[in-house]
Amino acid sequence: MIMSTENATKTTIKGGEFLIKESHAAEIFIPEEWTEEQLMIADTCTNFLAQHVNPNLVRIDEQEEGLMDDLMTKAGELGLLGISVPEEYGGFGKDFKTSMLVTERLGAGHSFSVAFAAHTGIGTLPILYYGNEEQKSKYIPKLASGEWKGAYCLTEPSAGSDANSGKTKAKLTEDGKHYLLNGQKMWITNAGFADVFTVFAKIDDDANLSAFIVEKGFEGLSLNAEEHKMGIKGSSTRQVFFNDCKVPVENLLSERQNGFKIAVNILNLGRIKLGGGTIGASKEVISQTVKYANEREQFGRPISKYGAIRYKIAEQAIKTFASESAIYRASQSMEEATDTLIAGGMDPIKAKLKGTEQFAIEAAIIKVHGSETLDYVVDEGVQVYGGMGYSAEAPMDRAYRDSRINRIFEGTNEINRMLTVDMMLKRAMKGELDLMGPAQQVANELVSIPDFGGTDDTLFAKEKKYIANFKKAILMAAGGAVQKLMMNLAKEQEVLMNLADMLIELYVSESLQLRVEKLVSMKGEDACKEYIDIMRVYINDAAENIFKSGKEALNAFAEGDERRMMMMGLKRFTKTEDLNTTEARRNIAAKIIAANKYCY
Amino acid sequence: MKILVCISQVPDTTAKIAFSDNNTTFNTQGVTFIINPYDEWYALVRALELKESGPATAVHLVTVGKADAEPVIRKALALGGDEAIRIDADSNDPYSIAANIADYAKAHNYDLVLCGKESIDYNNGSVGAMVAELLDMNFLGFASKIDVAGTTVTVKREIDGGEETDACELPLVISCQKGVAEARIPNMRGIMAARTKPLTVVAGAAVAAVSSITGYEMPPAKSGVKMISADNMDELVKLLHSEAKVI
Numbered sequence: 001m002i003m004s005t006e007n008a009t010k011t012t013i014k015g016g017e018f019l020i021k022e023s024h025a026a027e028i029f030i031p032e033e034w035t036e037e038q039l040m041i042a043d044t045c046t047n048f049l050a051q052h053v054n055p056n057l058v059r060i061d062e063q064e065e066g067l068m069d070d071l072m073t074k075a076g077e078l079g080l081l082g083i084s085v086p087e088e089y090g091g092f093g094k095d096f097k098t099s100m101l102v103t104e105r106l107g108a109g110h111s112f113s114v115a116f117a118a119h120t121g122i123g124t125l126p127i128l129y130y131g132n133e134e135q136k137s138k139y140i141p142k143l144a145s146g147e148w149k150g151a152y153c154l155t156e157p158s159a160g161s162d163a164n165s166g167k168t169k170a171k172l173t174e175d176g177k178h179y180l181l182n183g184q185k186m187w188i189t190n191a192g193f194a195d196v197f198t199v200f201a202k203i204d205d206d207a208n209l210s211a212f213i214v215e216k217g218f219e220g221l222s223l224n225a226e227e228h229k230m231g232i233k234g235s236s237t238r239q240v241f242f243n244d245c246k247v248p249v250e251n252l253l254s255e256r257q258n259g260f261k262i263a264v265n266i267l268n269l270g271r272i273k274l275g276g277g278t279i280g281a282s283k284e285v286i287s288q289t290v291k292y293a294n295e296r297e298q299f300g301r302p303i304s305k306y307g308a309i310r311y312k313i314a315e316q317a318i319k320t321f322a323s324e325s326a327i328y329r330a331s332q333s334m335e336e337a338t339d340t341l342i343a344g345g346m347d348p349i350k351a352k353l354k355g356t357e358q359f360a361i362e363a364a365i366i367k368v369h370g371s372e373t374l375d376y377v378v379d380e381g382v383q384v385y386g387g388m389g390y391s392a393e394a395p396m397d398r399a400y401r402d403s404r405i406n407r408i409f410e411g412t413n414e415i416n417r418m419l420t421v422d423m424m425l426k427r428a429m430k431g432e433l434d435l436m437g438p439a440q441q442v443a444n445e446l447v448s449i450p451d452f453g454g455t456d457d458t459l460f461a462k463e464k465k466y467i468a469n470f471k472k473a474i475l476m477a478a479g480g481a482v483q484k485l486m487m488n489l490a491k492e493q494e495v496l497m498n499l500a501d502m503l504i505e506l507y508v509s510e511s512l513q514l515r516v517e518k519l520v521s522m523k524g525e526d527a528c529k530e531y532i533d534i535m536r537v538y539i540n541d542a543a544e545n546i547f548k549s550g551k552e553a554l555n556a557f558a559e560g561d562e563r564r565m566m567m568m569g570l571k572r573f574t575k576t577e578d579l580n581t582t583e584a585r586r587n588i589a590a591k592i593i594a595a596n597k598y599c600y
Numbered sequence: 601m602k603i604l605v606c607i608s609q610v611p612d613t614t615a616k617i618a619f620s621d622n623n624t625t626f627n628t629q630g631v632t633f634i635i636n637p638y639d640e641w642y643a644l645v646r647a648l649e650l651k652e653s654g655p656a657t658a659v660h661l662v663t664v665g666k667a668d669a670e671p672v673i674r675k676a677l678a679l680g681g682d683e684a685i686r687i688d689a690d691s692n693d694p695y696s697i698a699a700n701i702a703d704y705a706k707a708h709n710y711d712l713v714l715c716g717k718e719s720i721d722y723n724n725g726s727v728g729a730m731v732a733e734l735l736d737m738n739f740l741g742f743a744s745k746i747d748v749a750g751t752t753v754t755v756k757r758e759i760d761g762g763e764e765t766d767a768c769e770l771p772l773v774i775s776c777q778k779g780v781a782e783a784r785i786p787n788m789r790g791i792m793a794a795r796t797k798p799l800t801v802v803a804g805a806a807v808a809a810v811s812s813i814t815g816y817e818m819p820p821a822k823s824g825v826k827m828i829s830a831d832n833m834d835e836l837v838k839l840l841h842s843e844a845k846v847i
Contacts, residue, residue, distance in 0.1 A: 036671050037792070037794075040674075040675055040678055041788065044786050044787070044788070044791065078787040079787050079789055080788065092788050092792065595616070596614075
């Protein structure tokens with residue numbers, strides 16, 4: 001296999017190590033490397049949306065009886081619900097990147113994409129990853145084929161982000177044959193048509209949640225009416241009630257009190273997948289935006305000829321392309337970490353969970369960046385459509401409303417930002433991530449004579465230096481925050497948000513730079529002019545964003561000479577050379593406008 | 601019954617069409633190719649249905665093209681079909697394409713040859729009839745429904761203002777259009793199976809082209825749409841009369 005020879009020469013970067021180590025372009029996966037088979041699978045997804053979903057968007061949003069269930073069944077018939085399910089359980093055993101590609105393509109399917117993601121992710125994976133052989137063979141083949149639909153019941157009225165505080169209880173019956181579940185779950189996606197629910201509840205007075213597989217037909221399970229929502233109106237969202245709901249003891253998933261771990265691990269996967277979905281939606285909205293801009297004429301010219309509009313189209317594409325670069329880089333990292341663990345003798349499913357957990361920081365970053373990119377893209381989409389953007393007749397209305405939930409579910413973006421920093425620091429404290437050494441080096445650099453040396457003039461030399469400097473800026477700010485705030489840092493959420501924003505910009509900038517570098521090595525510089533522009537504009541803006549976040553953080557915790565010194569360091573580490581971003585954005589937009597669709 | 605389905609690769613319907621070499625060559629740079637929809641949605645899917653429902657024992661796919669046509673023929677294999685043949689020749693002359701297909705088909709005893717009513721790039725619509733002539737088979741064009749019972753094939757054809765029903769004995773060549781079958785989407789099983797299905801490359805027959813394309817011209821650019829207010833019928837009539845000159 002090519003894999004092993006590649007691994008032999010690879011400098012493996014562990015999760016979170018992007019902050020302290022350099023990655024190489026040749027080592028990352030970029031979407032320009034899809035195989036013919038993967039592209040065929042992607043086309044099947046696009047054709048499925050075109051044939052079955054797009055013509056029915058209004059009926060889907062009206063929740064026409066049975067329609068979503070039927071669409072999911074159709075997707076199952078095509079095999080789309082079993083992409084990453086092992087073949088022995090009726091799936092196709094495809095790798096993580098392929099399942100991400102499917103999620104991306106179907107991400108343009110509005111409410112359908114939510115039903116799909118919930119079913120294949122939180123609806124199927126808890127049983128696949130934590131179920132025993134009997135549970136897996138009973139439920140997984142039916143979920144993979146679409147004969148049964150899945151849902152996941154974690155959130156409660158008073159337990160959202162603080163999931164472990166749920167009040168739903170489970171009690172063993174006297175004969176020891178059943179658990180009786182009592183409680184209420186809310187915001188349950190797919191609840192209206194699901195056949196199988198993974199339900200989290202505490203057994204007796206346990207401190208931690210346990211998980212149960214509950215079938216629709218079990219006595220004591222009932223559903224509330226559909227929620228009325230701002231967007232994803234076609235997605236079934238209901239409350240689920242458990243009133244002495246009788247669950248056979250053999251339907252306890254994994255071990256008692258292991259539920260929170262299940263929930264967290266499944267969410268790691270859900271987060272990166274959500275990022276993939278937002279990319280698919282962003283690309284579709286950009287295509288719709290540019291089509292409209294090319295058709296709509298004002299003052300005698302299509303509005304795509306105007307700079308103000310071109311700026312928006314370029315910016316939509318820059319953010320989307322950057323986000324996509326990070327998503328597939330992280331997907332590959334997870335896959336490689338998993339493969340390494342399997343090669344070391346670990347059970348494949350355990351290895352998958354460990355490999356994913358290893359890159360939980362990157363997954364949280366991607367969730368935030370992808371969802372905020374889509375929100376930007378739909379917002380500017382509405383703006384380019386102008387009055388029509390505000391009309392329910394045009395596609396932007398639905399796109400705008402449907403986007404918003406992505407910043408809320410799978411952990412709010414605020415929770416994910418805090419997790420990003422928290423996980424980074426915890427790993428450092430456990431000795432898994434050597435932040436202290438590099439942070440000390442940066443501290444030393446601050447008090448030494450600055451390096452005024454320029455870069456060589458090779459392509460990417462500048463950007464590589466900027467990225468190396470971004471790392472220094474973050475190490476400086478985070479190191480200072482830890483030192484000054486100590487145990488109080490966890491309470492200083494504004495500082496955590498600042499640090500998370502810096503980390504997000506770093507990971508995305510670096511992924512984008514590496515992707516464009518690899519692309520140039522594949523296609524040559526001349527064929528990649530606009531890609532180079534995308535990279536330069538993104539990194540230019542990232543430097544400013546990192547500076548702003550860093551400044552806010554430093555001002556929050558540092559004082560006097562120390563603050564002045566760190567502020568000087570921050571300026572030095574976020575300094576970039578002048579760049580004509582206006583011209584670069586015009587070039588980026590021109591290619592999309594000529595293609596009349598998203599083309600990067 | 602052995603069926604041969606003719607597959608042509610054509611530019612994606614959203615591709616930007618451009619010409620080079622002083623408008624004598626179609627510029628394929630940056631163009632995505634797809635299976636000709638008439639070949640895919642109608643001819644191929646109907647062939648698959650005939651195999652699934654019994655009458656057909658084998659469905660083979662054939663394309664005339666160079667190696668760059670292979671992704672498209674593999675995509676067709678992902679939809680279904682037992683094996684594919686690529687005749688290694690490069691031509692947009694309908695006669696030489698037909699002669700190449702007929703040359704291969706003659707040696708392999710097909711009972712039914714299906715193709716689209718035309719390819720959506722050059723729109724000649726003549727390959728099917730030429731194949732029939734070269735194979736000395738009967739030909740029915742523009743079929744909108746095909747049924748097979750034993751060796752008798754019943755075909756509905758659209759004719760001016762209505763429909764006719766024909767019956768014809770095998771062997772036969774039929775060109776297909778809308779109505780023959782419903783478009784299918786390749787499923788995961790098909791996509792994964794496509795990799796292992798045989799794709800045989802055979803040398804092109806020594807056939808001289810009888811025609812060549814000497815030049816292309818783009819249609820005149822479409823003028824913009826004029827929106828006339830619904831309560832301004834006089835203006836609409838005036839413009840239809842004096843500007844569009846249609847009334």
